[in-house]
Amino acid sequence: MPSQSVPLVAFLSDYGRSDPFVGLCHAVIAAHAPHARVIDLTHDVAPQGVAEGALLLADCLSSLPPAVVLAVVDPGVGTSRRAVVVAAGTPPHRRLLVGPDNGLLWPAAEALGGADAAWEIDITRLPSRPVAARTFDGRDVFAPVAARIAAGAHPDDVGAPLPVEELIRPELPITSLGDGALHTAVLRADRFGNLLLAAVAEELGQAAWVVGDEVCIEAGARSATARVSTTFADVPAGAMALLPDAFGRLQVAVCEGDASHVLGVGRGADLRITDARSRGSDVHPAGT
Amino acid sequence: MPSQSVPLVAFLSDYGRSDPFVGLCHAVIAAHAPHARVIDLTHDVAPQGVAEGALLLADCLSSLPPAVVLAVVDPGVGTSRRAVVVAAGTPPHRRLLVGPDNGLLWPAAEALGGADAAWEIDITRLPSRPVAARTFDGRDVFAPVAARIAAGAHPDDVGAPLPVEELIRPELPITSLGDGALHTAVLRADRFGNLLLAAVAEELGQAAWVVGDEVCIEAGARSATARVSTTFADVPAGAMALLPDAFGRLQVAVCEGDASHVLGVGRGADLRITDARSRGSDVHPAGT
Amino acid sequence: MPSQSVPLVAFLSDYGRSDPFVGLCHAVIAAHAPHARVIDLTHDVAPQGVAEGALLLADCLSSLPPAVVLAVVDPGVGTSRRAVVVAAGTPPHRRLLVGPDNGLLWPAAEALGGADAAWEIDITRLPSRPVAARTFDGRDVFAPVAARIAAGAHPDDVGAPLPVEELIRPELPITSLGDGALHTAVLRADRFGNLLLAAVAEELGQAAWVVGDEVCIEAGARSATARVSTTFADVPAGAMALLPDAFGRLQVAVCEGDASHVLGVGRGADLRITDARSRGSDVHPAGT
Numbered sequence: 001m002p003s004q005s006v007p008l009v010a011f012l013s014d015y016g017r018s019d020p021f022v023g024l025c026h027a028v029i030a031a032h033a034p035h036a037r038v039i040d041l042t043h044d045v046a047p048q049g050v051a052e053g054a055l056l057l058a059d060c061l062s063s064l065p066p067a068v069v070l071a072v073v074d075p076g077v078g079t080s081r082r083a084v085v086v087a088a089g090t091p092p093h094r095r096l097l098v099g100p101d102n103g104l105l106w107p108a109a110e111a112l113g114g115a116d117a118a119w120e121i122d123i124t125r126l127p128s129r130p131v132a133a134r135t136f137d138g139r140d141v142f143a144p145v146a147a148r149i150a151a152g153a154h155p156d157d158v159g160a161p162l163p164v165e166e167l168i169r170p171e172l173p174i175t176s177l178g179d180g181a182l183h184t185a186v187l188r189a190d191r192f193g194n195l196l197l198a199a200v201a202e203e204l205g206q207a208a209w210v211v212g213d214e215v216c217i218e219a220g221a222r223s224a225t226a227r228v229s230t231t232f233a234d235v236p237a238g239a240m241a242l243l244p245d246a247f248g249r250l251q252v253a254v255c256e257g258d259a260s261h262v263l264g265v266g267r268g269a270d271l272r273i274t275d276a277r278s279r280g281s282d283v284h285p286a287g288t
Numbered sequence: 289m290p291s292q293s294v295p296l297v298a299f300l301s302d303y304g305r306s307d308p309f310v311g312l313c314h315a316v317i318a319a320h321a322p323h324a325r326v327i328d329l330t331h332d333v334a335p336q337g338v339a340e341g342a343l344l345l346a347d348c349l350s351s352l353p354p355a356v357v358l359a360v361v362d363p364g365v366g367t368s369r370r371a372v373v374v375a376a377g378t379p380p381h382r383r384l385l386v387g388p389d390n391g392l393l394w395p396a397a398e399a400l401g402g403a404d405a406a407w408e409i410d411i412t413r414l415p416s417r418p419v420a421a422r423t424f425d426g427r428d429v430f431a432p433v434a435a436r437i438a439a440g441a442h443p444d445d446v447g448a449p450l451p452v453e454e455l456i457r458p459e460l461p462i463t464s465l466g467d468g469a470l471h472t473a474v475l476r477a478d479r480f481g482n483l484l485l486a487a488v489a490e491e492l493g494q495a496a497w498v499v500g501d502e503v504c505i506e507a508g509a510r511s512a513t514a515r516v517s518t519t520f521a522d523v524p525a526g527a528m529a530l531l532p533d534a535f536g537r538l539q540v541a542v543c544e545g546d547a548s549h550v551l552g553v554g555r556g557a558d559l560r561i562t563d564a565r566s567r568g569s570d571v572h573p574a575g576t
Numbered sequence: 577m578p579s580q581s582v583p584l585v586a587f588l589s590d591y592g593r594s595d596p597f598v599g600l601c602h603a604v605i606a607a608h609a610p611h612a613r614v615i616d617l618t619h620d621v622a623p624q625g626v627a628e629g630a631l632l633l634a635d636c637l638s639s640l641p642p643a644v645v646l647a648v649v650d651p652g653v654g655t656s657r658r659a660v661v662v663a664a665g666t667p668p669h670r671r672l673l674v675g676p677d678n679g680l681l682w683p684a685a686e687a688l689g690g691a692d693a694a695w696e697i698d699i700t701r702l703p704s705r706p707v708a709a710r711t712f713d714g715r716d717v718f719a720p721v722a723a724r725i726a727a728g729a730h731p732d733d734v735g736a737p738l739p740v741e742e743l744i745r746p747e748l749p750i751t752s753l754g755d756g757a758l759h760t761a762v763l764r765a766d767r768f769g770n771l772l773l774a775a776v777a778e779e780l781g782q783a784a785w786v787v788g789d790e791v792c793i794e795a796g797a798r799s800a801t802a803r804v805s806t807t808f809a810d811v812p813a814g815a816m817a818l819l820p821d822a823f824g825r826l827q828v829a830v831c832e833g834d835a836s837h838v839l840g841v842g843r844g845a846d847l848r849i850t851d852a853r854s855r856g857s858d859v860h861p862a863g864t
Contacts, residue, residue: 008318015767017593018620019764020632023586024617027617027639027641031640040310041315047767048832060315065315067318075832076809079807134806135807135819135820135821135822135827136821191302191303191304231366231367231422233365245424256363294606294611298603300596325606327606328599329596330595330596332594348599351607476595479592479623480624518654518710519653519654519711520653521652534597534712534716
């Protein structure tokens, strides 16, 4: 690593910000890699939400400069689940990903072209844990490993090779297109009330919808009409739009409003989206 | 820029912290300006609260070392609103401010002595957007421009000069003094329940109130008596004080208590403050 | 300080993240110590929760690399309470701690072996405050002092020696063991609903409990049976465990669940823990 470069660690977790968990991981990274900088992607993945974290991590990758990726959403901490380093991508987009082997890293590796090497972290090669409990592998396992790699270590220094075929795949929300309806899930509502969907923007084209079309969005007992758009302002204030989000997925938004409130749904909800012209009398404008 | 200096980007937005928006802006800044550091002033401006963000940004400036200022509260993302760079102040207090041209940057420029140059950002000079949507100009426009300037670029490298007269002015809360009453707005309640007001501390003197005076604070149907003070502990526990905040504005606080709770108001509320001696029998102590 | 080292400031407060308080302290640190990095341990100590902040700070210390420690939980801001620098520990674990003299720094100093030197900060040696109010000593006193020390200043440069005997001790939650019951307090519930207790893990042994034992945890009118464990997964999903946390204290957790919800308690609650075998018919499984 040239002396002028700044090693980066990109960090995503479900630790939240109210507890000192994130700060202590930063402290450990500073101890092992004093010159590294940490970019906090988000720490508000739903607690133990492996699938949500996995998709968020994959979505963030395209904006990242070269960095070691540290991701911790770890319902299996303290069990025999593996701690791993995964390599994917070709230079300059090659990345090393550090985290639990529970599917969290898989979509990110896929987005880079697929995992081509992996290592199982050997905790006997790490500094001893500060206390006896095995409840905080972020601080005790994953952050030290990510920091040492950011400081120049090779994954062979922290673990033994693992066939990539043995890595765990995640269970992700299923998006399907059939009978003229797109079925997809809400990954999360963002701060502005926009509903971020699992479906990717290409599925608009697969459904033969183009900008300007009207679609009906059903969320349980509620439904609303939305216009296929490219940005929030393509519809009037108070109207609903279906448009690409910042990561290439679809989102449902209300211009100057809150789609999560209008449809009464958030993280995990299932949506059914159909062509508004093909529907009967039960199509209502947003908010009714 | 001398090799030993650390370029700074001071960043304010309404992105919140639960979504990866802030983290992705950090990632983009690291990509364009690997040696820059980012100071997160706050990201909890009310969603699309341009006036609140504008005043907060102006208030924060006096504590800032030399830094490029990046501010994003952007209800017009995706519309034809301009993206701008604004210059204001004289060395060593000269600053370049990057953000949407919707009034957000104006009070900060005024606090520095007024904008004396501006540029309209030309997005054709930026790296191509990662996806087709135009919903995240923080990542795709403002952060790259702020980073490039922090790394030494001149605003001419990212845009064309714009007459400062064409910059948009914000609509700010109005503070007025008349008939013995100070009318002002609550900008926000802070974590301790203190009500931060739009009125500046000088308005105490214009109202001819001095430390020790008692004033009546009316918030809709509720009212309470407060003592003009210089710090929280100038009144007994449970009593209300009207005092300068950390930015030269006024605040309403309850010693060891929560003024927002006592008066039942928060962000955006209108207050009427009068001399308690000039009022009738409807003056009540805090909490009644 | 060698030119290659990165000075660190570890920062804990009750400022929260919604206001610009933390960001402005970062700005001031960057102004006084451009090469320093700040590690935010947590800023979500309960507002004015000196005891909670004091224990959290002490708990975080063992994970910290060499750093100046900046801690601000300061209900007495604006009063005559002292602002202090405290030294404790022997190299390489010697630390300088900066904050209000209200007990906040004391447990951290004890964890390092006890304070062996202290200084009272002399605010006349600091840059003048930006405004007249004395409501934000984090920005105006503590952050500048921490930054100057991080940049190489000696505490003598910012204050006068103070006998360590004069430092204020905090009032901490009392843990007691007697009549077969461990009485302790909930310091806080973490994001996962785990109840972090004041009792330290050694008290399990003093109570003669070993891994596998069943204990009864009483919280007011509710009670539940928990198993003494070493990690979350030692009990089945939905069952309650009493185990060491990441800091050497005890915690109550529900495997794949939320102990705070099951017991209906959070920050500040008192718990009574007894051997389940010695109890009568009023022992119930978790959640009943």
